[in-house]
Amino acid sequence: MNTFFLYVNIFLGFLILACLYRVVMGPTTIDRMIAVSAIGTKTLILLILIGFIFGRVEMFVDICTVYALLNFLGTLATTKFFEGRGKC
Amino acid sequence: MLTTVYENLIVQTVCRIMVPFIQIYALYVIAHGHYSPGGGFQGGVILTASLALIFLAFGQGAVTRRINRRLAVILASAGVFIYAGIGLLCLLLGGNFLDYAQLAKILGVTIPRARSLGILGVEVGVGLAVMAAMYSIILDIAGSPAKPETKSRPISENKP
Amino acid sequence: MIWQLDFLFLILVLICALAAINIKDLLSAVIILGAFSFFMCLLWAEMGAVDVAFTEAAVATSVCTILFVGAIIKTTRRSKD
Numbered sequence: 001m002n003t004f005f006l007y008v009n010i011f012l013g014f015l016i017l018a019c020l021y022r023v024v025m026g027p028t029t030i031d032r033m034i035a036v037s038a039i040g041t042k043t044l045i046l047l048i049l050i051g052f053i054f055g056r057v058e059m060f061v062d063i064c065t066v067y068a069l070l071n072f073l074g075t076l077a078t079t080k081f082f083e084g085r086g087k088c
Numbered sequence: 089m090l091t092t093v094y095e096n097l098i099v100q101t102v103c104r105i106m107v108p109f110i111q112i113y114a115l116y117v118i119a120h121g122h123y124s125p126g127g128g129f130q131g132g133v134i135l136t137a138s139l140a141l142i143f144l145a146f147g148q149g150a151v152t153r154r155i156n157r158r159l160a161v162i163l164a165s166a167g168v169f170i171y172a173g174i175g176l177l178c179l180l181l182g183g184n185f186l187d188y189a190q191l192a193k194i195l196g197v198t199i200p201r202a203r204s205l206g207i208l209g210v211e212v213g214v215g216l217a218v219m220a221a222m223y224s225i226i227l228d229i230a231g232s233p234a235k236p237e238t239k240s241r242p243i244s245e246n247k248p
Numbered sequence: 249m250i251w252q253l254d255f256l257f258l259i260l261v262l263i264c265a266l267a268a269i270n271i272k273d274l275l276s277a278v279i280i281l282g283a284f285s286f287f288m289c290l291l292w293a294e295m296g297a298v299d300v301a302f303t304e305a306a307v308a309t310s311v312c313t314i315l316f317v318g319a320i321i322k323t324t325r326r327s328k329d
Binding site: 125126127129130133134136137140144222225226229230 | 299309310314317
Binding site: 058059062063065066069070073076077080 | 099106109110113117124125126134137140141144145
């Protein structure tokens with residue numbers, strides 16, 4: 001079972017690489033914001049699968065709950081920047 | 089610019105739903121610091137995140153009405169006072185600084201229970217101090233300054 | 249310490265750090281630093297340091313981004329070099 005979770009982790013890592021292309025290369029700022037939000041969702045799953053590989057899931061569930069609750073504060077703070085200025 | 093009110097119905101409704109859950113989760117992290125990852129500092133930062141969410145969604149006036157700058161300074165000092173107070177209490181009762189076993193004399197419980205209660209008290213103090221300090225840092229960097237007090241000048245001052 | 253995951257996360261961290269340094273637009277650099285903090289948290293959790301990963305998750309997600317954006321609003325948005 002451990003090797004199956006390990007291969008799922010590596011596959012998720014390659015999907016994160018695909019999202020990272022849009023973070024690095026995105027012509028506008030909003031592209032980067034949405035791509036970072038998508039990476040945050042994949043990070044959650046990756047953390048729980050690491051917990052399964054180590055054998056103690058209950059410790060890693062706490063970290064995942066923090067990310068699930070607080071993931072959107074960064075996006076909110078960045079859009080506040082555009083509010084009065086337009087897309088400059 | 090971060091102080092303008094973000095007059096969007098979706099953001100304000102989501103903020104109203106999420107803030108109680110974030111605060112209860114922060115209290116859970118503080119209380120279970122000895123067993124699962126977390127503790128005083130992490131719980132304090134999550135409490136600050138809940139206040140920052142109100143600050144972003146409703147503006148600086150709404151969050152200042154709940155905890156103003158003076159109350160933040162008082163809370164930070166109260167957190168440090170709880171931490172140092174528990175340490176000094178153990179010192180006065182005849183042990184070392186932060187030697188929780190001495191608390192069993194005034195609380196009347198067994199020694200392992202006194203140690204557990206001492207650790208819980210110290211974590212609460214740390215969480216309170218961290219929340220107030222980070223909240224005041226956010227208000228200083230990302231908020232508009234408080235109105236400076238104007239010195240009163242005499243009316244009859246005429247320039248020649 | 250699983251060496252395959254270690255290798256993968258270190259490559260992701262390297263890509264993010266190089267991108268954050270070389271971009272001239274400071275707001276995009278702040279967003280890339282947000283992604284950088286995700287990968288640091290994963291790296292520390294994979295090494296077995298769960299408390300450090302928890303602190304990184306709590307601090308860098310909520311407080312750091314607001315402070316950086318506040319600093320950029322009060323100064324310039326374009327890097328001078």
